[in-house]
Amino acid sequence: MASGVGEGEVVSNKQVIFKDYVVGFPTESHMYITTSSVSLKLPQGSDGVLVKNLYLSCDPYMRIRMRKMEPSPFSSAPYASFAPGSPLIGYGVAKVLDSGHPDFKKGDLVWGITRWEEYSLITKPESLFKINHTDVPLSYYTGILGMPGMTAYAGFYKVCSPKKGEYVFVSAASGAVGQLVGQFAKLMGCYVVGSAGSKEKVDLLKNKLGFDDAFNYKEEPDLAAALKRCFPEGIDIYFENVGGKMLDAVLLNMRLHGRIAVCGMISQYNLDQPEGVGNLMTIIYKRVQITGFSVVDYYPEYSKFLDLVLPHIREGKITYIEDIANGLESSPAALIGLFTGRNVGKQVVAVARE
């Protein structure tokens, strides 16, 4: 057994290391790039896979994993803290170089949880999804065809039970998830308004992504009034990506039996103390349902999701805006940029083109 261990070619492996827990706003200095080495052959007896990372996904929820969280029965897996001194962990698209697992073979393309480095040894590859459709951009598997796409699908169709003609509001609407929720809602025959943080994004929402209306939340002195202007009849469905003041304003504008799918609260991730939300009595007055959800509960429906969304992509009925940074070195800045809204569309890092 000892012979043959690590006999493969050894190559250098650039990595993005998580330096230490973050309080307040994350900066590039909370990460650093280093180079280690890796054997391109799996350790003998491993039932994992060795992959070359092609695209890495920058996702807002990663900020949550930068917090120091005491391990407890309450700290559930998707939000467990990153380990200081180790590479960041996140979604990505990768190519299998060596496999000890019967479900994967050399040359397979996969997406799922990997690490922020050039090559990764994934010891539990069961959570990876095999990529079977390559007539669409591979990077889409970090976005519309990956976790954010499934998140939009689950949050909109499954959590919100939308009906034709309903009034839908999406915050962070040009982001990886929001831009899809808006398009799903239009396909469903809903009236859809989005908020975003720049004129450029608002223009994209209205002119490229098919939203009925959109506003720049940074230019609205009164968010509740902005929503009332956009939704004189009130809001049936709110797809929540933002939290804080936006949630408070939305609550004042909810309709009877309105539904709020809570996907994220990016406005709160960098605060030491979360903002208080006052208008919760609306939950009673309007019999509102607020549902937090995690995409991981919906992954069993992934192939059904692909059946829905792939034809729409191929027929041009759904578009997807990506913001692709080049090279692993660019990934810390790309990740940090999510929290200033620098990205336009889904933020991806291209580590290697196959």
Added chain:
Amino acid sequence: MASGVGEGEVVSNKQVIFKDYVVGFPTESHMYITTSSVSLKLPQGSDGVLVKNLYLSCDPYMRIRMRKMEPSPFSSAPYASFAPGSPLIGYGVAKVLDSGHPDFKKGDLVWGITRWEEYSLITKPESLFKINHTDVPLSYYTGILGMPGMTAYAGFYKVCSPKKGEYVFVSAASGAVGQLVGQFAKLMGCYVVGSAGSKEKVDLLKNKLGFDDAFNYKEEPDLAAALKRCFPEGIDIYFENVGGKMLDAVLLNMRLHGRIAVCGMISQYNLDQPEGVGNLMTIIYKRVQITGFSVVDYYPEYSKFLDLVLPHIREGKITYIEDIANGLESSPAALIGLFTGRNVGKQVVAVARE
């Protein structure tokens, strides 16, 4: 048609009048007692019913109707403002003295929405429920067998989808609704803890109502710590009657896929500005569902509810604590007492004993 109109005996009719909209804490001076007169015969051609009110129900939600609310497409019926100068409106038990409606006849006992006065002309009696079981106290139809009972049933069984062995927390637990939620939860095989505002109430919860544990929230400097002490494994189901700081503390203690049924938020009703709730990120971390509900959506299940709860009452498996004030004159103080926690159990006003 003109002859015979109003030919019945005319009697005096004591009424509790809503004086004017309330800001802050309501007091007895926001109501006054007056005496008008009423004919004990319906106007000819009326398809309403004329009733003698026997019991009136003091319910926290009535505070909401004391606020000035601008009429808008958003102001839904159950919370529309009371009209200054008119009697308060609320649930009660009454006896039909005259009926122009085919569903009701003289002598019928009913419960439902009536007015705070001795005799009421109810023009739309369709919303009244006929009382068919009189082997239980009639006053129960303001509580366990009326709106609060249906509220507990709907909120616990329908909204929370409870499972055996789950951890259930009930605030305002000795109140009209809470005491029943706790007993339903015990019948379901859950572990149940309640909070209340006095030692007497805590003792009742533990020793008479069968709660596994209970605490006096007024004596807990740290509500989150109190809940952690009572629920080391966390809370699966929170039946929300209180809002504000209690909700914030509960959120920190919710378990994965926890459910919160929002029945009321009595701690907020008398505030000009609601308290901000900060711990809403839990909704994401723990994939929590928060559902506001109104009993009116569940009234179609009333007979099913009776089938469940009547046998439990008759067999002594469910008890119900009432706090009965005597005479219409006592009703303003009884209503105000809800907001200081003066009542022990369901607050009823006995207007007349048949």
